[in-house]
Amino acid sequence: MTGTPRAALVAGEASGDLLGGLFLEGMRQRWPQLQSFGIGGEQMMRHGFEPWWPYEKLAVRGYAEVLRHYREIVGIRNRLRERLQQERPDVFIGVDAPDFNLGLEEDLRRGGIKTVHFVCPSIWAWRMNRVHKLQRACDHVLCIFPFEPELLAKHGVAATYVGHPLANVIPMDADRAAARRLLGVPMEGEVIALLPGSRASEIEAMTPRFLAAAALLQKSRPNAWFVLPAMPALQSRISQLARSGPSPRHLNIVTAQSHAALAACDVTLVASGTATLEAALFKRPMVISYHTHWVTYALMKPRHLQPWVGLPNILCGEFIVPELLQANAKPDLLCGALTEWLDSPDRMLSVQQRFRDLHQLLKRDTARLATDAIQQVLAS
Incomplete structure (x- = not known):
C-alpha cells in the first residue's frame, strides 16, 4: 500500500499500554497522520489512539482469575473481531497479551487483514506449542530479545529483532537525586521501591505481603523509606490495605511514578512481570516475588521450561537476583532477601554492571526497525 496506514x-x-504508547510514538514519526484504534489506555491515547475499550477490561492474569471474567472477555473479543472485519484496518498489531490476541489475529489474517504481533510470546520459557499458533496468526513478529528471531525462523515464522522500547526511554544513568526530590523522600539514606503489580488481582495478593516485609525491614532499619507507586484506579485500595495491615512507618504511596520510584531507590521488591525488566534497566538490585491462586500455579508450573521466571534472570541465564515465589513469598523471607542486598554493596555493584551490559544489548533504534518491518508487511 501507499500513503498513511490505518x-x-x-x-x-x-505494561502493554506503555509498550503500545512507545510503539505508536515511533509509528507517528513515520506516518504523522496515522489513524489508530482498538483496545488500549492513556499511554497510547497520548499518540492519537482511539480506545474502543480500555485495557483494564482485559487485565486479568492466571487461569483461575480469567475464569471469573471469561464471558466478558470473550464477548469483547467477539465484538472487536466483528468491528475490525467491518473497518478493515491496513494492519492489526497485537501488543503482547497472547491469550487474547493470537486467536484474534488468526481470525483477522484468515479474513485478509495483515497481522503483526509485538513482543514474541515467551515460547522459550513455557508453552512452546504456541509457536504453531504464531505460524497461523502472524504475518510478522517483532521481537524485543535478540535470540528470538532465530528461534522463530526454525518454525517458519518471520520475525525481526527491534530491541526493547524501554531501553531507549530509560536512561543509562538515572538521576537518583531528582527522583527523590520528586517523590519527597530523603536525599540520603536507604530507599526501597515496592512494586506489587498493576492488576487488581496482583494488588490483593502481593501488596499485603510487600507491606508486611517492609514493616519488618523498618524495625532493623528505622531510617529507611519505602515508595509504592500505584495505578490511579488502584491507589485507594492500596492505601486501604496499608491502613488495615502491617505497614512501614515511612511509606509514600504515589500515583503512577513507577519509573521515578525505580530511579530513586537503592533496591526494589517487585512482582514478576515487565516491571522486573524495568528495574534491571534502571540498574536496581531486586527481589522478585509472586503469589497466585493455587490452581493457576499448579497448572503453570509443569509447563515452565526454565528454572527462572524473572526476565533479568532469564536474559542473564542464571539467578543473579532472588526469586521468592508462591510458598516462599512470605514477609520474613522477602525482608531477609532485601536485607542481604542492602548489606552487600559489592554484590549490588556487580549486578548493576550486569544490568548495564543488558541495557546495551536491548538498546536499538526500535522505532525505525519496527516501522521498517511493518512497511514490508504492508507492501507484501
Whole structure:
C-alpha cells in the first residue's frame, strides 16, 4: 500500500499500554497522520489512539482469575473481531497479551487483514506449542530479545529483532537525586521501591505481603523509606490495605511514578512481570516475588521450561537476583532477601554492571526497525 496506514492495536494491561504508547510514538514519526484504534489506555491515547475499550477490561492474569471474567472477555473479543472485519484496518498489531490476541489475529489474517504481533510470546520459557499458533496468526513478529528471531525462523515464522522500547526511554544513568526530590523522600539514606503489580488481582495478593516485609525491614532499619507507586484506579485500595495491615512507618504511596520510584531507590521488591525488566534497566538490585491462586500455579508450573521466571534472570541465564515465589513469598523471607542486598554493596555493584551490559544489548533504534518491518508487511 501507499500513503498513511490505518492501524488497529490491542494492549491488554498497563505494561502493554506503555509498550503500545512507545510503539505508536515511533509509528507517528513515520506516518504523522496515522489513524489508530482498538483496545488500549492513556499511554497510547497520548499518540492519537482511539480506545474502543480500555485495557483494564482485559487485565486479568492466571487461569483461575480469567475464569471469573471469561464471558466478558470473550464477548469483547467477539465484538472487536466483528468491528475490525467491518473497518478493515491496513494492519492489526497485537501488543503482547497472547491469550487474547493470537486467536484474534488468526481470525483477522484468515479474513485478509495483515497481522503483526509485538513482543514474541515467551515460547522459550513455557508453552512452546504456541509457536504453531504464531505460524497461523502472524504475518510478522517483532521481537524485543535478540535470540528470538532465530528461534522463530526454525518454525517458519518471520520475525525481526527491534530491541526493547524501554531501553531507549530509560536512561543509562538515572538521576537518583531528582527522583527523590520528586517523590519527597530523603536525599540520603536507604530507599526501597515496592512494586506489587498493576492488576487488581496482583494488588490483593502481593501488596499485603510487600507491606508486611517492609514493616519488618523498618524495625532493623528505622531510617529507611519505602515508595509504592500505584495505578490511579488502584491507589485507594492500596492505601486501604496499608491502613488495615502491617505497614512501614515511612511509606509514600504515589500515583503512577513507577519509573521515578525505580530511579530513586537503592533496591526494589517487585512482582514478576515487565516491571522486573524495568528495574534491571534502571540498574536496581531486586527481589522478585509472586503469589497466585493455587490452581493457576499448579497448572503453570509443569509447563515452565526454565528454572527462572524473572526476565533479568532469564536474559542473564542464571539467578543473579532472588526469586521468592508462591510458598516462599512470605514477609520474613522477602525482608531477609532485601536485607542481604542492602548489606552487600559489592554484590549490588556487580549486578548493576550486569544490568548495564543488558541495557546495551536491548538498546536499538526500535522505532525505525519496527516501522521498517511493518512497511514490508504492508507492501507484501
